[in-house]
Every structure is written in structure tokens, then in C-alpha cells.
Amino acid sequence: MVKIGNLELGDFPLLLAPMEDVSDPPFRAVCKENGADMMYTEFISAEGLIRDAAKSVQKLDIYDYERPIGIQIFGDKIESMREAAAIAEEAQPEVIDINYGCPVKKVACKGAGAGILLDLPKMQKMTEEIVKQVNLPVTVKTRLGWDHNNIKILEVAQRLQDVGVQALSIHGRTRQQMYKGEADWNPIADVKNHPDIHIPIFGNGDIDSPQKALEYKEKYGVDGIMIGRAAIGYPWIFREIKHYMNTGELLPPPTLEERVNTCLKHLKFSVEWKGDRQGILEMRRHYTQYFKGIPHFKPYRTQLVESLDFDEIVRVLHQVQEELQTV
Template sequence: MVRIGNLELGDFPLLLAPMEDVSDPPFRAVCKANGADLMYTEFIAAEGLIRHADKSVQKLDIYDYERPIGIQIFGAEIEPMREAAAIAEAANPELIDINYGCPVKKVACKGAGAGILLDIPKMQAMTAEIVKRVNLPVTVKTRLGWDHDTIKIVEVAKRLQDAGIQALTIHGRTRQQMYKGEADWSWIAEVKNHPDIRIPIFGNGDIDSPQKAVDYWKRFGTDGVMIGRAAIGYPWIFREIKHYIATGELLPPPGLQERVDTVKEHLRFSVEWKGEKQGICEMRTHYTNYFRGIPNFKPYRVRLVTSESYEEIRTTLDEISSVFSDAYSLA
């Protein structure tokens, strides 16, 4: 049984990655319904929380249907991060997660996210202060290093464990790699198998099928896996992995009607959360992924992304159900 503090997550938990502009409550809802064991919010800027910026505060929204969930924060300075952790704790998640892995320039080059990998003592000090500030378990998500020449992930893991974190997720790429190339899980395994490491270690990077999830589990021995991009437009990956672990068999991909039904649920949650206008707008990035692989779909995609009426979109989705065959579903 994998545990983070008093939180029990099963023998091989599947975590939904915190993805900016993706991992909002509506998306988390459909992933939870399909078997994700632990959710994370989109990463939230410490400075935004302290200033009570509307966009940052709204990211604190969590719902009982998606528990257990962690709120992820990021920042470059210790005191704002301590304050932000306390604000996040007041939103009543199960844990607080620190982002030490975001590679985008506007974050990393200011010393936040993966940028703090260039100052490991500061990373340890910041983590220790956050652990002292809150009563919830604190976890971290990070990368292997800033670049290939600065990979010190074993040292980082030991220092973060000493600072008091209760689980660590490692993305198997450096900041320099961004999202290119293949994730190197051998470093993740080195951390997991180190005799001084006592906390759960979760692997992240390139898990896009049940076979790969099980293969990496057996080869690298992590306590669980975090799934990000592979879940976008395909929340069924969580149930497919769980079924494969339990039976050794692959589930068939979801049929067209199930895709449509899931899109309707996702849309409903989005409209309920943000209101009709904004909820519809934020769903537009998801349609291509949900219906990828269906030939001659462009006219319907255009209708979905240009419609401004909730009922009109639902009508289009019903038409998609009647026009297209399950044979066109993504395999």
C-alpha cells in the first residue's frame, strides 16, 4: 500500500499531472471518473495567491468528487512560498505540492519551477520552510536537473526528504530537454532504489499506454506513475491501465458514443464551474483531442469551437453521434 502521510493510495497509484490550462476541475472530473487515484491542480503562482489575483484564487477550487487532491504552488522566493502554502492549505486539499519542474522560460528563468534546480541549497531551504508552515503532507514534483551536465537528482531527493517531504514525483527529463526526446527513467530508478530513500517515488514522462505503464513499473520499480499529456482527450487511459494490471488484457478503446458522452460531461462541468460563456470558451481546446482520428470531422470541429450556446454544442454532439460510426473511433 502506497501512503502519503495518512493518505492511502493503493498498491500502484495513477496520478494526474498538474498541467497549466488543462488540469482544471472539469478535466479532473472526467479523469477521476475513469480511475485516476490522485489529482493535482494546475500550478498556482505564489505571488498571485498573496495578491489575491482572481485567476490564481480560482485555481484553488476543489470539489469532493475529485478527492484526494493536492494543490500545487510555484515561486522563486521563500517567504511568498510559505505564505502561499498557508493560503493553499486553507482551501482544504489533502496535500500541498511544490513545483520544482516547470521548464517554461517565464517561470524557470526567474528561479522558479525547474530554475531552482540551479540552487539546490535554496530548494532544500524553501521546502523545509513550507513543511514547517503547514500541517498537511508536502510533496514535490521536479525534473532530473537543469541540463545533462547538472543532473543531481539523487542528491536532490535526499535533501528534499531531509526537508520533510512525504513523496516525490520525478519527470525523467532535464529542463533543457523541455518535452523533447525520451524520458530517462533510469535516473528515477536510481532514486527509488537508493538505500537512503524512504518516501514514495513516482515516475513521470512518456506513459501513454497500459503496456508501458506496467513495463516501467516492472523495470524501474516506482511506487506509481504520473500521467499528463496522454490523458488529454483520453481520460480512459487510467481505467485501461488498471484493467491491464488486474487482468493482463487490453480494454478496447472507447466507442464514439462514450466519447461524446464524456465530452458532454466535461462541457457540463466546465459551464457549471465558469459559467456558460467562459466554460464554452475553455472547452474549445479539448475537442480536437477527444475526436482525433475521425475522418472528415473538420466541419463538426469548426462548429464546436465557434458555437457560443451550450445547447447548440450539445445538439452538434448529438449529431456527431448519429453521423459517425464507432468504427471511426481512435484505436
């Protein structure tokens, strides 16, 4: 049984990675329905929370059916991060997660996200202050290091564990790699298998099929897997991995009807949560993935991403089901 503090997550949990502009409540809803064991919010700016910025505060929205869930915060100032953790705790998640992995320039080059991997003493101090501030378990998501000359993930893990972090998710790339190249899970395995490390270690990066999930579980010995980009427009990845791990069988892919129904559910929640215009705009990134591999989908996709009319989008999605079902 994998545990974060007293939170039990099963024998081999599948986690939904925090993804900016993706892991909002509508997206999390369809992932939870399809088997995600633990999910995280989009990362939330500490400065935004302290200033009560609407966009940051809205990201604190969590719903009971999503539990267990972690709220992820990022920032470069220790005091701000401590205050933000206290604000996040009031939203009553199960976990407070710290982002030490975001590679985006405007974050990392200010010393937040993966930028803090260049200053491990500061990282340790910041984490310690957050752990002291909140009563919830604190977890961290990070990367292997800043670049290939600075892979210090074992030291990072030891420092974080020493100050009370209760689980660590590691993306198998450096900051310099961004999302390019292959994720290297060997350093993740080195952390997991080190005799001094006793907190759960979750691996992240490039898991896009049930076969790969099982292979990496067996090869690297991690406590669970965090899935990010492979779940965008394909929340079924969680149930497919679980089924394959339990039975050795591959589930058939979702039917066209199921794809349309899940997409509609996602769209409706997106509009309810973000308002018509924003909800519709934010769904645009998902359509291609929801219908990936479906022949003759392209003209429908064009209509879906050009329309700002909710009823018209619903009509097009019903058309997709009716007209492509027989193709």
C-alpha cells in the same frame, strides 16, 4: 500499500499530473470517474494567492468527489511560498505540492519551477519552510535537472527527503528538453532504488498506453505513475492501465457514444465553473483528443472550435454521435 503521510493510495497509484490550463475541476472530474487515484490542481502562483488574484484563488476550488487531491504552488520567494502554502492549506486538500519542474521560460528563468534546480540550497530552505508552515503532507514534482550537464536528481531527492517531503514525482526530462525527446526513466529508477531513499517515488513522462505503464512499472520499480498529456481528451487511460495491470487484457477503446457523453459532461462543467465564454474557449483544446482516430470528424471539429454558442456546440456533439456512428 503506497502512502503519502497517512494517506493510503493503493498498491500502485495512478496520478493525474498538474497541467496549466488543463487540470481544472471539469477535467479532473472526468479523470476521477475513469480511475485516477490522486490528482493535482493546476499550478498556482504564490504571489497571486498572496495578492488574492482572482485567477489564482479560483484554482483553489476543490470538490469532495475529487479526493484525495493536492494543491500545487510555485514561486521563487521563500516567504511568499510559505504564505501561499498556508492559504492553500485552508482549502483543505490532502496534500500541498511544490512545483520545482515547470520549464516554461517566464517561470523557470525567474528562479521558480525548474529554475530552482540551479540553486539546491535555496530549494532545500524553501521546502523546509513550507513543511514547517503546514500540517498537511508536502510533496514535490520536479525534473531530472536543468540540463544534461546538471542532472542532480538523487541529491535533490535526498535534500527534499531530509527536510520532510513525503513523496516525489519526477519527470524524466531536463528543463532544457522542455517536452521534447524521450523521457529518461533511468535516473528515476536510481532514485527509487537508492538505499537512503524511503519516500514514494512516482515516475512521469511518456506514459501513453497500458503496455508502456506496465513495462515501466516492472522495469524501473517506481511506486506509481503520474500521467499528464496522455489524459488530455482521453481520461479512459486510467481505467485502461488498471485493467491491463490486473488482467493482462486490453480494454476496447471507448465507444463514440461514450466519447460524446464524457465530452458533454466536461463541457457542461467547464461552462458552469468558468462561465459561458471562458468555459467554451477552454474546451477547444480537448475536442481533437476526445475524437482522435474517429473518421470524418474534421468538419465537426471546425464547428466546435469556431462556435461560442453552448447550445450549438451541444447540437454538434449530438450530431457527431448520430452521424458518425454509422460510418
